[in-house]
Amino acid sequence: MMLTPTMQRCVLHWGEMASRWGVSRSVAQIHALLFLSPEPLTAEDIAATLALARSNVSVSLKELQSWDLVHVTHVLGDRRDYFHARKDIWEVLTTIMDGRKKRELDPTVHLLRDCVNEAKRDADTPEPVKERIASMLEFLEELSTWYEQVRGIPRPTLIKLMRMGARVAKVAGN
Amino acid sequence: MMLTPTMQRCVLHWGEMASRWGVSRSVAQIHALLFLSPEPLTAEDIAATLALARSNVSVSLKELQSWDLVHVTHVLGDRRDYFHARKDIWEVLTTIMDGRKKRELDPTVHLLRDCVNEAKRDADTPEPVKERIASMLEFLEELSTWYEQVRGIPRPTLIKLMRMGARVAKVAGN
């Protein structure tokens, strides 16, 4: 798979962005490449195209699979793994958000719940701090259930809602 | 400022989370501390409480100020800077999102626009790849304008909408 200059720019930029979001550059570049590629690619292909070590590609692909962003397919009479990425951008986004929610939001809510309980039998923590922690918890819990709800709305409806922009506000009754 | 064990847990966890989101640990810890603290703190205070180098605190505070999450105040007859963080969680969230949009989403849209234009006079890039880039651009542009719109909805309305959860879907007319 040869990269045209345009494709290169995309892949490189994707890598840059990823590192600002706590994702390793290779993982992101591989994801970008698979996202763009019309055909599934082998690990070897990817390593050659992006000039990465074969082993790095292997590990990064596992990571992407654990995020459910990349899948394996096979070709008859070929025992190599062929990798392809989800192509639907909506799905890519929701998949990433689901993952981050599970790995970051949920544990944080958990911890805050602990802290709030702990704070009850804790005379040292000043009252305003306790309140702040509690309000943080409440906020994240609301955010979390809101996300679950919205996540369940069928896509076409969601797109309609999105296109409505600020006009959705009218259902709030004012 | 002495940290109670509960406060410590919060601050440390905030630091962990941050590093998964591409924010340095000290920056996040300082932010957490200021967010919890009922009173504004001096840089010296912060350094002592979190056991960080004074210079690190100085730089991190600048960073937090550049994100508009932390502000300086002064006390009469005291030339030290007192720092305090936005306490309103909604505002904290929107401020962070505004920042990330400006620093990451907008430049990405820009780049993709370039790529799409470039692709027009580029015979090498395969057609399906061009389409994929274009659809990515379109998606991010939609996301971006949607965000702008929703950002403009007054907070009480937004909260109502949020509490409605999936029921907002009914305005989409089905």
Add this chain to the structure above:
DNA sequence: CTGTCAGTTCAGGTATTTCTGAAAGTACGA
């Protein structure tokens, strides 16, 4: 002026993450 206090800058050390290459593992066909 001079000394002190607060804040900033930055070169360089430290820690962490990321990546690599060699070696080991696995599956399959002959």
Add this chain to the structure above:
DNA sequence: TCGTACTTTCAGAAATACCTGAACTGACAG
């Protein structure tokens, strides 16, 4: 059972991000 083709593992190298300490600046009081 061996050879081949492919994949995975992992110790340590390389790159990067992060933090520190020392030196500097500037503002003020005496």
